[in-house]
Amino acid sequence: MTDGRSVVPDAESVDDLLDGVADDGLAGYNYAYLDEHTKREVRRATLKAIALPGHQVPFASREMPLARGWGTGGIQTSLSLLGPEDAFKVIDQGSDESVNAANIRRLASRTADVETTTDATDASVIQTRHRIPEEVLDDDQILVLQVPITDPLRRVDGSDDANRRRHAHKNYSKMWVALYENVVEYGEIKLSSRYPVLVDDRYLMDPSPIPRWDVPKLDDADNLCLFAAGREARIYAVPPHTEVEPLAFKDRQFQVERFPDQACANCGSEDTFLTEVETDDGDRRYACNDTSFCEKRRANPDLSKAHHRDGNDHAWGPATDPSVPDGPTENSEGGERE
């Protein structure tokens, strides 16, 4: 590593200074950026979170080289997990190419010397913001979700103190009233994201701002899901094969987003989560939100979401996937509203 002090006397401008350290890279930093004590602390919180599915476990949450609220919890969790053998994928709302995703991926590849990938089936650790990949995850994969707001009860009560007491006693009636009022107002439960789920019949959990489309994927999944919030300094988890039940009434069932008569404009898929995009001409069209799977579908339109698992042995996501015969049933009563 260049000794910074020796550079300064010769430097005539900031550019000179930067040139002087250009070859240093991240030499001198600990492996995977964080020091070993921090990693150990994060891992300890992670293990505790796994032991108490859905329970929010505090952790120290260090300063990171980007602002809190931009994925610092996810980065700390990912970096504490990564080893040289891992393949790391970062998704930002379905895209591998957003600035934030690319920078997080670069940080990991420089400091942790990991291989990076955009293929969800190749990655051993996937850090994601607001989406779960369309392709089914395996039991050797870990999904790290970035979380802005950790407590689902904050929707109904701003007091974390009162909410912690509610969690301790599994007293979720206030959240139920909010859902009741939602049905009164709209005829069905209309929460676009952060849909409250009950984990292992015990803790109410905020699944992070994933669309409702992704919520069923958490239930009885083969993979481990970790949720990390750097700003709020909390980690929680859904271990593999844990029951995750979205709150709903017996006669007003949980429903995923509907895209009637729409297919992805790029790959033609009708069984993926679509987002409306505006083209340069001002036209509006629907396209897959998960860009890496969309690319695969473009090459092979009949590709199953479980193609890497022989296509059969899975139940992942909404029933729109033709290879899933019995997914969550659509409720016709609220069907008149779109």
Added chain:
Amino acid sequence: MTVLDVANLTKIYGDACGECVDNTGPSVGDNQCPVCGSVVACADVDFQLHDGEVLGIVGESGSGKSSLAEMLALDLDATAGDARYHAYDGNMLSADYQARHELQNQHVGMVHQHVQDGLELSFSGGGNVAEKLLAAGWRHYGDIRDRVESLFRETEVPVSRMDDATETYSGGMQRRIQIAKAIANDPGLVVLDEPTTGLDVSVQARVLDMFRGLQREQDVATIVVSHDLDVIRLLADRTLVMRHGRVIETGLTDRIMEDPHHEYTQTLINSVI
């Protein structure tokens, strides 16, 4: 059958010096301890409440009525005392949070003196009543709606206002919603704290009439706390008169009204009539 058996119920606000109870009460003429300054809201209250009975608690402001009501509704921790509720094994005053919530949800309904203590004003009226049902495990939206609607009818609140925010309701409606909420899960005991305070006379009469009808129909044991002797006369079978945190006289309401024994009760009755 005895629904509730209360013995030695005491509430002291402040750091008690140990002699507060001896230093206060009607014989002293104050409820603040001269030694340590603690306020003895109520002390050594004993009574029994029977099936379907309405017990009135009357007294001037500061006599400890509301503290008593809140302790019995498990909203306030008691300093000392023993309360046996027929469907709970042990002293319900020392029940843990979980048991207390179950009791409040299933067995003890409370109508608070202040609306904001009893209702979530930003929720709809229907939502406030539904909360009780949801807390008791109701998960069928249609059933909940039906039950809330029938409770609105029973308490004579217009069903058309069911989905409006509670803060838009009139004071009388808010009081009725509290009653609807209190009886939603068919409790064994209902505690009314000043059920008519702040309502105009015609609304008072209708709320009391409605509650008396419901109470007779469902035969629910009730404790009514009021400073208003007319309310007590109308609702209560039996009455406790409180002063300076002590019960100074108990008896059938008719007897108390017609033949008050204690000097203070006599003044109280005479000042009304």
